[in-house]
Amino acid sequence: MTATTGVAPARYSWGGDEFVFVELAEEMSLQANYRAMAITKKLSEARPDGVLEICPANASYQVRFDPDVLEPAELLALLQDLERQVGDAHELALPTRVLEIPVLYRDPWTTETLMRFRDRHQDPDATDIEYAARINGYPSVDDFIAAHSGSPWFTSMVGFVAGLPFKFQMVPRERQIVVPKYLRPRTDTPKQTVGYGGCFSCIYSVRGAGGYQMFGITPAPIYDPSQTLPDFTDFMVLFRPADIVKFTPIDRERYDELLAEVEGGTFHVKARPVEFHLQSFLDDPDGYNARLLEVLK
Amino acid sequence: MIAPELIEVVKPGLSTTVQDAGRTGYYHLGIPPSGALDQYSLRAANLLVGNPAGAAVLEAVYMGPELAFAADAVVAVTGAAMVPKVNGAEQPIWESFPVSAGDVLSFAYLTAGARAYIAVSGGIDVPEVLGSRSTYALGALGGFSGRPLAAGDRLPVGAAPPASPGRSVPADLRPNLAKDVEVRVVMGLYDHRLTAAGRATFLDTTWDLTPVADRIGFRYAGPELETVPREPPFGAGQDPSNIVDAPYPIGSIQVPGSVEPIILHRDAVSGGGYMMIATVLSGDLDVVAQSAPKTRTRFVEVDLDGALAARADHRKRTRRLAEALAG
Numbered sequence: 001m002t003a004t005t006g007v008a009p010a011r012y013s014w015g016g017d018e019f020v021f022v023e024l025a026e027e028m029s030l031q032a033n034y035r036a037m038a039i040t041k042k043l044s045e046a047r048p049d050g051v052l053e054i055c056p057a058n059a060s061y062q063v064r065f066d067p068d069v070l071e072p073a074e075l076l077a078l079l080q081d082l083e084r085q086v087g088d089a090h091e092l093a094l095p096t097r098v099l100e101i102p103v104l105y106r107d108p109w110t111t112e113t114l115m116r117f118r119d120r121h122q123d124p125d126a127t128d129i130e131y132a133a134r135i136n137g138y139p140s141v142d143d144f145i146a147a148h149s150g151s152p153w154f155t156s157m158v159g160f161v162a163g164l165p166f167k168f169q170m171v172p173r174e175r176q177i178v179v180p181k182y183l184r185p186r187t188d189t190p191k192q193t194v195g196y197g198g199c200f201s202c203i204y205s206v207r208g209a210g211g212y213q214m215f216g217i218t219p220a221p222i223y224d225p226s227q228t229l230p231d232f233t234d235f236m237v238l239f240r241p242a243d244i245v246k247f248t249p250i251d252r253e254r255y256d257e258l259l260a261e262v263e264g265g266t267f268h269v270k271a272r273p274v275e276f277h278l279q280s281f282l283d284d285p286d287g288y289n290a291r292l293l294e295v296l297k
Numbered sequence: 298m299i300a301p302e303l304i305e306v307v308k309p310g311l312s313t314t315v316q317d318a319g320r321t322g323y324y325h326l327g328i329p330p331s332g333a334l335d336q337y338s339l340r341a342a343n344l345l346v347g348n349p350a351g352a353a354v355l356e357a358v359y360m361g362p363e364l365a366f367a368a369d370a371v372v373a374v375t376g377a378a379m380v381p382k383v384n385g386a387e388q389p390i391w392e393s394f395p396v397s398a399g400d401v402l403s404f405a406y407l408t409a410g411a412r413a414y415i416a417v418s419g420g421i422d423v424p425e426v427l428g429s430r431s432t433y434a435l436g437a438l439g440g441f442s443g444r445p446l447a448a449g450d451r452l453p454v455g456a457a458p459p460a461s462p463g464r465s466v467p468a469d470l471r472p473n474l475a476k477d478v479e480v481r482v483v484m485g486l487y488d489h490r491l492t493a494a495g496r497a498t499f500l501d502t503t504w505d506l507t508p509v510a511d512r513i514g515f516r517y518a519g520p521e522l523e524t525v526p527r528e529p530p531f532g533a534g535q536d537p538s539n540i541v542d543a544p545y546p547i548g549s550i551q552v553p554g555s556v557e558p559i560i561l562h563r564d565a566v567s568g569g570g571y572m573m574i575a576t577v578l579s580g581d582l583d584v585v586a587q588s589a590p591k592t593r594t595r596f597v598e599v600d601l602d603g604a605l606a607a608r609a610d611h612r613k614r615t616r617r618l619a620e621a622l623a624g
């Protein structure tokens with residue numbers, strides 16, 4: 001069936017008796033992610049009885065539903081209708097936020113961790129960030145850090161574990177950083193590690209196993225199940241799908257200052273409301289990004 | 298009398314957690330439903346002691362805890378065959394029995410199944426987090442301090458409804474705990490990544506559950522599944538089993554590296570980059586929950602209509618259970 005013009009029709013598949021999975025595109029793009037955001041936003045607003053979970057993801061989304069309340073065929077028709085309404089979503093203005101995340105790149109903790117797992121890595125003689133810089137054609141790690149922190153990132157999905165954001169680089173594809181995951185996953189990753197796998201950057205919300213390359217660490221808490229820190233009074237997870245993130249490199253001295261603020265209960269992530277418009281971004285990515293990030297000044 | 302901390306954990310067992318019917322509405326932020334992996338046994342245990350069907354109980358895997366009671370209570374144990382003992386005296390399973398202040402509840406070795414459910418009249422009264430008392434240990438959230446129980450923990454118990462010991466689940470409403478099981482699945486998601494031969498291998502193999510079987514996922518040993526060759530889409534990764542990271546349905550079966558399928562259960566990772574090829578029916582997740590390592594498992598394909606019919610049967614059985622234990 002053709003539900004929209006200009007974009008390939010989505011692929012719908014049942015996940016047992018309680019889930020429907022919808023793939024908008026096989027490959028990752030901001031356009032596909034934006035359609036997932038737009039469709040799931042409309043569905044959240046309509047929230048028909050029987051819809052239990054609405055999970056936007058990178059180039060797909062899923063809905064958990066109660067088929068005793070909402071007939072699967074009825075839900076499918078509704079989702080296909082939303083797909084038609086949303087179309088390519090290029091003109092949709094999405095209210096979201098810009099957040100600034102300070103990053104200590106090449107920090108001692110991820111460095112210590114990555115050294116313990118060199119036998120699972122593509123390049124045992126280099127660090128993760130040296131490897132990533134090299135295979136992406138950057139002359140130095142500093143140049144690589146400048147690229148990683150130079151343009152904003154779009155939170156294309158929150159998940160894997162509680163509160164972990166996947167971030168997609170807001171630059172044309174030919175400039176996107178791509179790094180394979182570890183050959184075999186590590187059994188340990190420090191909390192708040194800034195990682196990279198495929199075309200996604202992420203921030204590990206909890207300590208644990210992981211397969212993404214480790215570039216640095218942020219002092220900013222992103223998950224607080226006890227909800228004692230100031231950024232978490234409303235909810236225990238910092239990131240929401242569609243949040244736009246600017247990574248800001250910091251040195252060790254600044255890291256220690258910010259960590260002291262976190263421990264003193266006074267730290268806040270700088271967050272500002274913005275409205276994102278996909279077509280304006282696609283027309284002039286660098287100019288649009290520069291305007292977006294002005295709210296942080 | 299209501300004791301604020303009625304139960305002291307003497308020995309925690311292997312991994313014993315507080316679980317209820319689970320939480321809804323936060324999966325899009327990576328917070329899975331959690332809750333009892335075997336929801337039918339959860340309901341039965343609660344109804345036996347006069348609790349609401351979805352009240353919080355203890356889920357004990359492979360090995361039971363040892364619990365000291367500071368006040369009188371009515372207790373029921375369902376799920377795995379793990380005989381409860383009060384001060385060393387054996388008690389029936391799938392039946393409620395009294396426990397007095399000063400008594401110690403312990404368990405014999407597991408003889409069938411994997412997870413026992415221990416309900417106490419009044420329910421385990423830890424605070425609700427996001428609408429549920431269930432433990433999500435990976436996120437250190439809910440349950441007792443967000444973690445499995447440890448020796449010395451003191452568990453609060455809610456105000457007990459009037460409960461009578463000696464209630465019993467009729468034999469025909471108790472699950473059959475076998476070492477050979479069939480688990481019904483709806484094929485789909487990324488099953489087009491499999492060749493016809495790969496798909497046949499998945500459905501024709503008797504899979505062995507490996508020791509990697511916890512609240513997050515159950516991994517099965519068997520042959521490699523053949524995939525369709527392709528040029529990897531941007532962002533997917535090089536391995537034929539890689540996809541652009543996508544949401545994972547509860548019960549979905551992923552096959553990293555095209556070997557050793559993993560069923561994600563109620564503490565699932567909410568998304569990732571491995572192809573999922575099928576999803577277990579919601580009711581059959583109870584069967585998976587009671588699978589111990591080495592359980593021989595066949596995946597049986599049904600279509601959506603078949604899944605809905607199975608769901609209706611499952612609900613009918615749950616209703617019969619409620620009727621049998623009413624009043």
